[in-house]
Amino acid sequence: MSTFGTIFRVTTYGESHGKSVGCIVDNCPPGLPLVEADIQTQLSRRRPGQSDLTTPRDEKDLVTIQSGTEFGITLGTPIGLLVPNQDQRPHDYSETDLYPRPSHADWTYLQKYGVKASSGGGRSSARETIGRVAAGAIAEKYLKLAHGVEIVAFVSSVSNVAMPFIQTEDENAFPEGFWEFLNAITREEVDKDPVRCPDNEISEKMRKRILEVKAAKDSVGGTVTCVIRNVPLGLGEPCFDKLEAKLAHAMLSIPATKGFEVGSGFKGTTLFGHQHNDPWVKKENGILGTKTNNSGGIQGGITNGENIYFRVAFKPPATISQAQQTATYDGEDGTLAARGRHDPCVVPRAVPIVESMAALVIMDAVMIQQSRQSAASLLPPIPNLPPAMVGAVQSREQKKIRTE
Amino acid sequence: MSTFGTIFRVTTYGESHGKSVGCIVDNCPPGLPLVEADIQTQLSRRRPGQSDLTTPRDEKDLVTIQSGTEFGITLGTPIGLLVPNQDQRPHDYSETDLYPRPSHADWTYLQKYGVKASSGGGRSSARETIGRVAAGAIAEKYLKLAHGVEIVAFVSSVSNVAMPFIQTEDENAFPEGFWEFLNAITREEVDKDPVRCPDNEISEKMRKRILEVKAAKDSVGGTVTCVIRNVPLGLGEPCFDKLEAKLAHAMLSIPATKGFEVGSGFKGTTLFGHQHNDPWVKKENGILGTKTNNSGGIQGGITNGENIYFRVAFKPPATISQAQQTATYDGEDGTLAARGRHDPCVVPRAVPIVESMAALVIMDAVMIQQSRQSAASLLPPIPNLPPAMVGAVQSREQKKIRTE
């Protein structure tokens, strides 16, 4: 399906060969200041041709708002967004007409639909992600303005060049200082380097690895880590739409992803409960918080107010210009060396896509929870509930629970 | 939300303290033979009190079909399923009234809803999963009968006791023989041991680890790996409902999960494209297939006919009876030693839950794809499409594409 979200809904369209790509954002809150520049920033971070690490396809990816705003203010009506496809090349007969690319969507699209776009990746092209990024930028602007939410993603590994917190030998899930690092990292730091890894030394190694791989007409995978700060309490809709479930859905819908882990993730499965549990403490604002954050800001599928963080696995891109032994559509063995323009490693450009999908998930969860809270707040106070149902005094006051 | 699926939809209800738990399955295909015993098998594999590795809460979890069938045949109308709660204990005042359990849903439920169930886990209790397992059993029966689909999950690690294919030092994603193993493993083999790990030696170590942990009033995490065989071609709905995205959503909606990886997963991010790509070969049935299966049976979000396999991370259960330094709802420091009945390790009982959620995802994807294929099959043939749009002759014939 091409729609994501329950209340804040995004529907995308577009593929590599069409006139444009874009999306419709439904149920954006009215009264949000919004102009093209708010959206363009993330699109430009995503666009191809940014550096020697990315595909040379040259697209400016300039967005126009078609509807839903007036005088720079959202009206609450659907926001239509459009980005023209410019650097299309005429399809010329090539090996990829005869050969489905290994590990690519060519053959599965054909099997699913019985017909497929003749050139490029069609809907499986990375251009599909433009609509998501544009929509995510709107969600992000709202979340920033209304809740101070900050979302920062960065490249945490390329091939086996990884930031130290990954596969630590420590007996805890993470080395000391990791959560503090997540608390401080900014997009500016991430963008200092075209690899988008905020550790200079590691970044330099990653860059070398990508250029080697590019020279070898090969490709390589990596991971993106993302932190979401200042998340409102109480987001996530058990049982099926727990917040981590929606984040996992969102992330695994990004092309080339193979894995997702939140909080302590896979490493956390090796720990004991007494190590893994995050003890409660009273925070400066008087509200409970946790001392450690193995939970990744989510307990029982619901945000606890701590930072959410997660990591997404991206496989090496399938399209490589190295020769590969494979078979034609007809099943005859042969050799394919793909032509065309492609990224040797997707993670640098995936950073804003991960951020955008995170923003869409949080935004929709916010609107659903606001519906519930607002509805509950209009009910009369409830007398005589047992204390176990309403927690203790402090908690009760925080939430203005309607008990007497 | 408590509904999962677009066409084959499951809606669940129920928590630990209520009269019953259950679900409604909407849009099950009519004409499917279905009696309680078809559902009971998986419920009994999930139920507590099966062995010394699980919580002593004793529930028979006997299901009754309330509607949607007659003479053992589904009518196509909603199937109501009900499982009574039997072994409820009266809530007596305890520490957990004062203390939100660390890393548990107690506090977040209270923050989200402003009120929570007074005892047990309420809706965050593992009893919530009964509805999913019951519904999944129906999906599985259809998939088996109509498509020969086989779904087998097993425990692949407990703490750091792991089957050898995990964190292999091999330069490939998996050691030799792994995919063959996935091809052969059966539920009978999995169930030989209460841990549900099909490797006897490893299983014995896991069992010891769990019993040690139980004795120490602690808990421990683990992973469950699942394979889905004989999956129809063409399942999955790009761009947002790619099959891996729906699987990730489904798995991360299971309580206590922290991660998901499909195919080569996180290990695959360290590989190069030429290693990771799965070359095409003509299979015995004359259809293309892949020589290797790093893709995990999914390309571009769509099934390619090879086995799907994935791994799910479960953290150590939050409820432990060991004393923990933490804070009360009021924010006062103190010590909590939880009473009550709980599992020291959830993975053995999670096996049928993982299988059921996998069945729900595949079933819904099948029904959506059947809608498309059936709709497309009624259109007249299309003349003169360029070959790149319809693949080559063999593929064209497989799909009975309507070109002339």
Add this chain to the structure above:
Amino acid sequence: MSTFGTIFRVTTYGESHGKSVGCIVDNCPPGLPLVEADIQTQLSRRRPGQSDLTTPRDEKDLVTIQSGTEFGITLGTPIGLLVPNQDQRPHDYSETDLYPRPSHADWTYLQKYGVKASSGGGRSSARETIGRVAAGAIAEKYLKLAHGVEIVAFVSSVSNVAMPFIQTEDENAFPEGFWEFLNAITREEVDKDPVRCPDNEISEKMRKRILEVKAAKDSVGGTVTCVIRNVPLGLGEPCFDKLEAKLAHAMLSIPATKGFEVGSGFKGTTLFGHQHNDPWVKKENGILGTKTNNSGGIQGGITNGENIYFRVAFKPPATISQAQQTATYDGEDGTLAARGRHDPCVVPRAVPIVESMAALVIMDAVMIQQSRQSAASLLPPIPNLPPAMVGAVQSREQKKIRTE
């Protein structure tokens, strides 16, 4: 589909022959006092066997809450509701096995599903409506408590015995006093008579007509009119989910309905704009309202704060015990005189069903609008909008629009 609603969602199950009928209500606001008696009242108004005007099938229709509440308070988790089927009769071979009933669902269910319930109406039985009525009672309780909403439906015509406001010869849509009548009518007045028409004289004629029809082994149609008072401003989700569109959907999903009109309805199509338009006036509470109410409380798909009212057309029940010339499933001509228990006229029992569906529509619209308003209220003030975008001063203050 068996689910209705976007946020406040109801999923129903059950048919005439199963163990029970019921529903799951998802996303009910937490903190609502709710016990079985709150739901039973409307179920008892709907149940068969209430008077000599209804089917003699005797069902007490006693509801139990399976989940979602504790100590009589909703937890925000799904509310499972169950009503046992008691007065089932064993299916004995009868004419209806050979003959699909004319204008009944027998044949279409068989065509749709390829199989059907052997006796009674299966899912097309009126027992299906129990789940809706139970869920609607919950919605109604919330709406009453939080917004003072009042929903009153009544029988406005049986056969050609109609209350005077229907098919008035007046040049306006309605005779004088009609809107005042709607403003005052109560359920108590409606229930004084088993026909549920609040006009004694007309009611007596209706009752006679129904008994004549019953004696003649025939059936007869009628209409139900419903008013919703104290509706919050701003409900309804253009463009596709305008409030009247959702009401129409809800009403036409009730068995045996053939039409829906809101406000001036079909009569209004004969009027001129200058007659039909409802002029604005300042109301006592200082807010704008309308002098007349041809709009039926909805403008542009959105509630304006005035009473909503609408009328629903019910055809004569299809099952009659009079002999009918028709054909068997095999296509052979023959005569069918249906046995079994059935209502000669459905409108008296339809009254609570119409009210419940109205409550479900309003409740869901409230929760969506509360989500938007709550989200918008957290944005910073907007400077310098042109007056045409924010209305005039009074309106601006009413809505606390965030302009400066």
Add this chain to the structure above:
Amino acid sequence: MSTFGTIFRVTTYGESHGKSVGCIVDNCPPGLPLVEADIQTQLSRRRPGQSDLTTPRDEKDLVTIQSGTEFGITLGTPIGLLVPNQDQRPHDYSETDLYPRPSHADWTYLQKYGVKASSGGGRSSARETIGRVAAGAIAEKYLKLAHGVEIVAFVSSVSNVAMPFIQTEDENAFPEGFWEFLNAITREEVDKDPVRCPDNEISEKMRKRILEVKAAKDSVGGTVTCVIRNVPLGLGEPCFDKLEAKLAHAMLSIPATKGFEVGSGFKGTTLFGHQHNDPWVKKENGILGTKTNNSGGIQGGITNGENIYFRVAFKPPATISQAQQTATYDGEDGTLAARGRHDPCVVPRAVPIVESMAALVIMDAVMIQQSRQSAASLLPPIPNLPPAMVGAVQSREQKKIRTE
């Protein structure tokens, strides 16, 4: 919400003042021949400025396909459609800045969103319907090609000038010959006259009435009747998405609608069961059909293969240039004489909108039913079902029910 449909989903965007209006059509079957001309025909029938009966706003409403097709064939991916807004006029200060128009959406939009478009109708403008009509044209093309479905709407009344079948004094719901007329009517006949009423004499009277009303700076209502022929059997999804419920939803989502009736409609409520029931007969194709068609082609919410027909009520347009006593946004009494371009009567231009919404409903119902049928067809045969569950032999064979 701006999305309609479960599988065949349309999402629209756009208002009167933006750059463009349009939609995204998701899940269109792949392999459908589709070019702009297929869509333009209905857009041109809907566009303003067609005759002296419509608003003088001059828009060519030329559509372009942005995505989802290649070489004139649908790919199964989302189809983006875009229509530029051309004849926009700069907003100049006017009375409508001070006065919310009576019975218009001005005030309710402002109350709902807290902000509104400064000029024209914003999202409540009739321009919003362009996306629906464009999407409906695609649905219609599929339905025609795959099932031979024909959809024809026409103006059945303007003010009290009505075609004879409306408010017949006959004791039946319709005068003789009505169903035969519905069986024969074509779009060509409807379009002979700009009023779009296929009865020349009545049409002439309607035209006069509209021109009188226009001259009087007033407006007038009317009704549109629509017939759908060659509808596949078995469409409609009880219990909430009965086919008539979805049609009612679709029709009442069209601006200015106040009522909907299907089959015998409101007139049918006055009939007795023995008059209203449609007896079964064996049709020429060997399948059962009905002798009369009071049901309007739908029984139990499911299509029976007979023609579907229904009637939609449109109120007089709210915007009139005659002076009206009303109040300003501030609540001060005053007089409004609206300027701007508007239609004196919407029904002629509503004809293609009604057809398009009908097509969207049928298309989505077809895809859901195809999913079920296709899923059921893969199950093994069921032995020994009682005859009452599978109807008689002929019916069984028609549906290839899998009994033995």
